[in-house]
Amino acid sequence: MLQHLLFIGFSAIYYSQSAASSQRRPHLFASLALQEAEGSRTVAHIRTAKSTDIPGWLDEQMxxxxxxEVRHAQIFTKAVEREGYFIDLESEAAQQSLSSVGEAAMRRYHQVEDLAAAPLPHLLASxxxxxxxxxxxxxxxxxxLPEHLGATRAAIASVLQxxxxxxQYLSDALRYFRATAVVDAYRRDVESKMFSDLGKVVEFLTRPAAERPSLVQPGHKPELSLL
Ligand SMILES: [Fe+2]
Ligand SMILES: [Fe+2]
Structure with missing residues (x-):
């Protein structure tokens, strides 16, 4: 319970501080754009790899x-541009970010070479x-997020929906597969991993923006696409 509260508390501090700061916001939006693009690829991959296990209603939702997620990646890419920056896909931070989210992270977590080797409910739980x-x-x-960023606010509100x-649909799917215990176990596992790295988390949160590896550069480079 304590770990759960700390986990929620630290993520809230990170997101709130980053969204409020004009210096950190472009980086936050860029990291979300990469996560959303990677999220889309991951779900698409699960959908193909486990197609024989997926009932029709679930396939539609997936x-x-x-x-x-493709739309969300576009929304956050646009939000970075509205801040006057572009996402630097060549940056070390971008490469690191891509290996720490999505399919690569999921394969490591489930210790499989290909996601097809893990049971569908386990993948859905992640x-x-x-x-x-x-x-x-x-x-x-x-x-x-400051009130004057109206267009970005509206876009993020639609992402939240x-x-x-x-x-909702993933919770329904886990109930359908009678696998809600899997998600509870993963939640505890992820939170306890973060708890054991608490020192690193605090260091990350307190590091000045200028010293963080950045995903963005000022200016425009519209020809790059994440998808
Ligand atoms: Fe999503
Ligand atoms: Fe999303």
Whole structure:
């Protein structure tokens, strides 16, 4: 319980501070754009790899989920541009970010070469955890985001609505597969891993923006695409 509260507390501090600061906001939006693009690829991959296990109703939701995440990646890319920056896909931070989220991270977590080797409910449980974090994160961001960023606020509010739907259908799917215990176990595992790295987390949160590896550069480079 304590770990759970600390976990929520630290993520809330991170998202709120980043959304409120004009210096950190472009980087936050860029990291979300990469996560959303990677999220879309991950769900698409699960959908193909486990197609024989996926009932029709779930497949429809997953297909919609894939296109939602593509839209979210575009929304955050646009939000970075509105701040006067572009996402530097060549940066070390971008490469690090891509290996720490999405399919690569999921393969490491499930210790499989290919996601097809892991049971479908386990994969869905990992996606559900990421979606829950997304819902919490976007709520914090919306609270902390300055009022004058109207277009970005409206776009993120629509992202939040989609994420809430993703949490809903994935929770339904885990009940359908009688696998809700899997997600509870993963949640505890992820939180305890973070708890054991508490020193690193605090260091990350307190590091000045100028010293953080950046995903963005000032200016425009519209020809680059994440998808
Ligand atoms: Fe999303
Ligand atoms: Fe989502």
């Amino acid at each position: 297909q919609r989920h894939v296109s939602d 996606v559900l955890l990421a979606e829950e974090l997304g819902v919490r994160g976007f709520r914090c961001i919306l609270k902390a 989609d994420e809430e739907r993703h949490v």
